[in-house]
Amino acid sequence: MLEAIGVDGMGDLFADIPTEFHLEHGALKLPDGLSEAAIVRKFTQAANKNRNASNTAYFLGGGTYHHFVPAVVDYVISRGEFLTAYTPYQPEISQGTLQTLFEFQTMIARMTGMDVANASMYDAATATAEAALMARRITRRQRVVMAASVNPCYRNVTVNYLSRLDGEYAEVPMGCFGTDLDRVIAAIDDATACVIVQYPDFYGSVFDLAPLRTACDAHQCLMVVAFSDISAFALIESPGAIGADIAVGSGQSLGIPMGYGGPHLGLFTCKQKYVRQMPGRVCGMTTDADGKRGFVLTLSTREQHIRREKATSNICSNQGLMCTAAATYMTLMGDAGLATVACHSAAALQALLENIPDHISTATGTHYNETVLSFADHAARERFLTAAQADGIFGGIPLERIEQGIEARHLLVATTEMVEQDDINRYVSALEAAR
8 A cells, every 4th residue: 555655654644744743653552452352341341430310310400401211212213214314305205204393393382382383493592592583583673682590501692693683682680590570671672672581590490470471562572481491391381371472492301311412402482473484494284185184394484495585594404303302202201291200300309408408508489490509608519519429419510610700609400300319318418418
């Protein structure tokens, strides 16, 4: 091979790299070769040292949640007809994919209490940003008001989307992990296109949005409700029930593993009258020339399909395989199963809060499955996290890592149906040990 390409030795292939960056023979100190079986054993032993949700008590949240995923979900989405399917441009050969997306839309619309859902978005953050753009188109206004209790990732992406457009973006504080809607309501004016709030919010708070709905009606702007864990709506009021015009969020909790932060599933729903301004695409049910039921792309308003100036979004890929996973999960669980998951998630948080030691303060108000624990100081929190880690517990997310301006003594803690009573007991013991 060297002769064929006209060089004298392997070193000549690296002649363009400065010599000071060359490694001398043996510099890597590689071990002797092993058999395949020995290599597998070596790497298995190394992998077993990894701490993850399957071998550790897990109290992390912040937008990604540890829910149980039935084995059949992975089986279904691993089938070739789903795993390798692409955008269903030709309905006559894509009926399975189209029907799956149609059923997915139907179930998401039911869970959120909204009229219509699209066939998914990239993730919750981009869905939130697209909701702001959609509201601007509908109202022909340019001002977006965002509650500061919305997930920081959703806020950052929305700011990025709006940064190259005319108009104003107003982010409104709601108190320390609070739900002071009066501040948000006071920020609304007749130039406001929409108000974006999260429910339950980033800190897990559940609160009454009726006053906000009234304020939006008074100023003729849209109310956008974001969410991080859609399973909450099997227990608490849905966005549609509280008057949302647009509801967006994450579907990761519907049978999709955490996977190092992705892929997630962006959900987008709205009232029927706004459907033609909704980004993405909508699958519909119809009949063919013989009167048989069939499925098609009813609306597809992205720039790849129609004139660019008429497009509502430039998103060219949805999370189709994740839609299939979510649809499979919801079908398996049914209404009763989803309600059980939600009840167990909320009950686990309640059980934890009932046993929190006196030296730890907790956020006030009603929470679903997530809340903030506040320690006396940074050192006290770090003592707890060290003790928790030693006992095989992921104790929570230090808020300052993801929320700027937060004092380094707070911990965002989440529970799901995967948290057992023994996990809670060990968590409380770690708190006591770290006084």
